[in-house]
Amino acid sequence: MTHNHSNSSNKIGWAFLLNFSFTIIEFIGGWLTNSTAIMADAVHDLGDSISIGSAWCLNKLGEREADENFTYGYKRLSLLGAFINGAVLILGSIWVLSEAIPRVLDPVVPNTEGMILLAILGVAVNGFAVYKLQGGNTLNERVLNWHLLEDVLGWVAVLIIAIVMQFVDWPILDPLLSIGFTLFILFNVIRNLLATLKLFLQGVPEKNLYKQVLDELRSVDRVEYIHDLKIWSLDGE
Structure with missing residues (x-):
């Protein structure tokens, strides 16, 4: 059990180092290429880096037992991590939208060659991170694997748009992609944030769960x- 836990932490640690290092490259690359689509992807990857970093820390803290100060244990730290992650992503998304919307009205030609190079690197780095988490047994690993697969698809979209703009003078595609990607991020972040707040308020974690448990208890013999x-x-688990 200890070996599996250590192996899980090592896998998540690798994914965090890869993702966080590349996120820094993304922000620099987005600024140099003048691409809001890459900036939007960078914000998304920043959120994933925070999620992975939180999961890494929580995987280690998960070994700690409940004590006299935290009688329920330390599991709720994951909710705090989710809340911080959501707040960072919302602020980042608002910033990307403030940059991208004016460019729809007045498109700026990005450096498509640089975008293509960054997109290829993005697919490679995130793809390797997915490989490192492949076959994970923990819920953390499986959830993070899906996050990283989303990143790979995001970079594939940037690559396609950059290649199209190499041959067609449509600079508006860059801000349109960043707006679409950012709205997708906001939709998921707000949904997860509401679910997190519900758990903080001790709400029932799943819809219809109350009725299901009630019916199950009533079906037990001698329960009147x-x-x-x-x-x-x-x-939430």
Whole structure:
């Protein structure tokens, strides 16, 4: 069990180092190529880096048992990480939209050669990170694997747009892609943030779960009456 936990932490650690290092390159590359699409991808990858970093720390903190100060244990730290991650992504997305929307009205030609090089590098780095997390047993690894697969698809989209702009004078494609990608990020972030707030408020984690548990308890022999059923989750798992 200890070996599996250590192996999981090592895999997540590798994914974090790869993702965070490349996120820095993305922001620099987005500024140099004058591409809001790359900046949007950089914001998304920054959020993933925070998620992966949080998961890495939480994987290690997960070894700690409940104590006299935290009698429920430390699982709720993951909710705090999710909340911080959501706040960072929302602020970053607002910034990207403030840059991209004016460019729809007044398109600026980005450096498509630089975009293509960054997109190829993005597919390679995120693809390798997916490979490192492949076959993971923990929920953290599986969820992060999906995040990184989304990143690969995002970079494939940037690559396609950059190649098209190499042959066609359509600079508006860059801000349109960044707006579309950013709205997709915001939709998912706000949905996850609302779910996180619901857990903070001790809400029932899943729709219809209360009725399902109630029906299950009523079906037990000799159970005549159920009073004041409480259902909550520490971390949504």
